[in-house]
Structures are given as C-alpha cells and as structure tokens.
Amino acid sequence: MKKKISLLLVVLMLVTFMPMSMAASEEKAIESTQNFTVNGEAVDIRAYIIKGKNYLKLRDAAAALRGTKAQFYVDYDNDKHLVSIETNKPYEDLSNIKTYSSQKELWATMRNMDVLIDGKEKKLKSAFIIETNFIELRDLAKLMGFDVSYNAKTKTVAITSDKVKMPCLLDFELEDFDGNKRNIADILAEHEYTLVNVWSTEYAQCKKELPDLTKLANDYNDKAGFLGVIQNIEPLTSTSSDFDKKTREENIAKAKSLLEKADAKYQNLCPSQAAEKYFNFKIKAFPTVFIFDSEGNILETFIGVGAYGFYEKYERALKKYIK
Incomplete structure (x- = not known):
C-alpha cells in the first residue's frame, strides 16, 4: 500500500511540474x-x-x-x-x-x-x-x-540575399540653362554612385577646383556620375523682380564661362525652389561636395578645400565605393 502511495506522489509531482518546464x-x-x-x-x-x-x-x-x-x-x-x-x-x-x-x-x-x-x-x-x-x-x-x-x-x-532596386529618397527638380527640367531621382538612377558638387560662381575656391573636377569626371566617366549644382543661380518665381531676372542671367553667363574655361562636359544644373531648400539645409560653405548612392543617401560630405588637393580628395572617396 505504501509503495502505491509513493508511486502516486511521484506521478503527481511530474504532472504538476511538467507544464511549467515545457512552457x-x-x-x-x-x-x-x-x-x-x-x-x-x-x-x-x-x-x-x-x-x-x-x-x-x-x-x-x-x-x-x-x-x-x-x-x-x-x-x-x-x-x-x-x-x-x-x-x-x-x-x-x-x-x-x-x-x-x-x-x-x-x-x-x-x-x-x-x-x-x-x-x-x-x-x-x-x-x-x-x-x-x-x-x-x-x-x-x-x-x-x-x-x-x-x-x-x-x-x-x-x-x-539578392539586392533589389530601392526607390530614390529624393524628389525635386533641377534645370539646365535653357529651362529644361530633370528630376534628381532620374539623375542618380543613371549610376550607382554620383559625385554632386554644390558651388557658386562667386567663390574663388569653387572656380579653382573646376579643372580637377573635370579631370576626375573624365577619368571616372564610366564608373560614377558627376553633377554640378550652381546654387547662386536662384530659381525664378511669380514674385521675382526684374533685378532678380537680370542677376540670374548674369550668374548663368558667369557659370557658362567658367565651365567652358575648365572644359567641363559633365552636367551642371540650376536648382528649383525645392532643390535650393534641400541643399541650403545641407551645406555650410561653398564648395560642398557630396557622394550620393542611387537611392539618394549621402555617403560622403566634403566642405571647402581638403588637405589632399581637389582631385586626390574626391578620388580617395570614390574608390571606397567603386570596386
């Protein structure tokens, strides 16, 4: 009888504790x-x-x-x-x-x-x-x-896991000197990586680095995209005055002259209001150079002149991403 009671106690203990350990x-x-x-x-x-x-x-x-x-x-x-x-x-x-x-x-x-x-x-x-x-x-x-x-x-x-093409994070327009518009997403989609130089015709350092940027764009023509955004060519609006229009025309003329002198063949465009707002928020000085991926992510930012010279500075950055 005692053996039966002991056996029952053992079984009862197992049943009592089993759900807790399994849970x-x-x-x-x-x-x-x-x-x-x-x-x-x-x-x-x-x-x-x-x-x-x-x-x-x-x-x-x-x-x-x-x-x-x-x-x-x-x-x-x-x-x-x-x-x-x-x-x-x-x-x-x-x-x-x-x-x-x-x-x-x-x-x-x-x-x-x-x-x-x-x-x-x-x-x-x-x-x-x-x-x-x-x-x-x-x-x-x-x-x-x-x-x-x-x-x-x-x-x-x-x-x-295989990569998929992600939509670009950016959505604003840029325009050429004749007023033809292009969306930034379409420009960035042309290459996996794009060097974007935001510059002004008013600053000596911007002008000074144009020949090196041109050489870099020629050397890496098939490997990366190159884009210039001339930030001081301001977009025209419904409230733009005759003075604003005249200033814009003068800055376009300056930009054309500088780009021709540097023999720059890569795209240089003017900002829309949305583009101007985007870049004004990002830049602290001219020139500012960014390296974007095709999704619109900023991978590198360079403000002003670097210690290695213009060409070497940007080439070092591009080589991090271009295999």
Missing part, C-alpha cells in the same frame, strides 16, 4: 563577438549566443536587410497586441537609438513568440532578454528567405 526555460545568453556582413558589407548588429546559436533583434535584422529581396518591415499591431511583420517592404529605423545592456552575460527566457506575418499569426523562436525579444537568426532566415554562413577564421556571420 519556458532559462538559458545563459552571451554577447556575441562575431562580425556580421550583409552581401559582403559590414553591418552593426548586436547579437547574443545561446546554446551556440545567434539571436538578434527583429528591428536590427530588418534594418540590415533593407534593399534586399529578404527585406521586411517591423511594427506593432495595437489591435491584436502582436509584433507585425510585412515581407517585401523596406524598413527604416527612425529612432537612431540602440539600447543594449552593458552586461556580457545575461539570462534569457526561451519561448515561442506569436507574431503577425503578412496578417497571419505564426510562431518564432524567441529569447526574452531584459524586456526585449531576440529571434534566432537561422530561424528568421528560413522564414524570410536569406542565407546564413559562418567563417570561423574571421569570426564572421555572412548574411546573403
């Missing part, structure tokens, strides 16, 4: 010291290693995969109180704030997290670390369709 478990999470790349380019991702696997934030993964076929958008569905994922939609991290614990070792609560993926409820393996869900990288890779490999020699986690 969630605690595992040690160690901050990863591995490097991460997406299509060969280094990305800033904070990950934790749990039982040999990388776990990372959904938003970090979404930001890293932007512009690839595996891109996805992350949000929160207030009605269903679930994290929402939309596939094939670019994610833009607007917070610019990344908060992580300074501790290198933490405890993670392992569980399956309910999420909405294109409106359908699914589960993802999750590690809950300090009020934040971290997702297993390879689990996410299967779901979103990207590849993950590891180079033990360089300690690099390589994420690969």
